[in-house]
Amino acid sequence: MKNTVLNILVCSVFLTITAKAQHTMKTNDVTQIAPEVIFTKMLNTPEIKNQEVKLVIVTFAPGEISGAHRHPIPTIVYVLEGSIETTFDGKVTRLKQGDTFWEDPNGLHTEAKNLSPDKPAKLLVYFIGDKEKPFLIPEKK
Template sequence: MKTLLISYAILASSLSGQLFAQHEHAATSSSPMKVSRTIILQQLLAEKGIDNREGQMLIVDYPPNSSSPAHRHPCPTFGYILEGEIESVFEGKTHVYKKGDSFYEFTNGLHSSARNTSSTVPAKLLVFFLAEPGKPTSVPEK
């Protein structure tokens, strides 16, 4: 279990940076393809000081011209761009993240958009959440 905690700490520190996030939302009506996500790790944590939390890693695929609607993450969120480029608007500030860039998004910040601006190149994002078990990691903004 200590190895798992150390792995999470290394991942979190390697993914920290500027603010951002994205996720499980359909693409806008102008986009023919949908943003998709695939969970690659989900582990309940029972370590001293971080009990009742779940580490969750997932891959978010952004086809060309796709986007996700406004949302919030009710947990700390770390991201790393694996492929392509994503334009993100978080708390009113626009960021453009390219392959190799990392970011951190604080709990419940408004992520008003995330999109792949390329008409030909897909984008891929690795996301790490430190969430409450059984709770959603992405909540649509009303």
């Protein structure tokens, strides 16, 4: 009985922390799973001044369609797993594992759709820009 109560308590704490972390991230209005920043570095060299680089993993649940959004900084996408269909500034593009995609700053990314009904799709996204600029802004509804 003690083990069961302890397991329930541990799971409850974990779920509370996870829910709070997802709730505080402002970008979770775009995909079901909040983007995961896996690398951040400030660049301050003679050639590149005060720019921040971010690598972000974006995961799409099976069949998921993202909400409309913009990236105020240059964006490069690499498809790690699965295939997606993306609509950026009115142009529809299909991407599969190993494909890349460029997004100009502030363009309207109407949606991205995971084409698989039963497998997730994962993207590695590279951002570079001013540190104070967010990498993702959900489009107002």
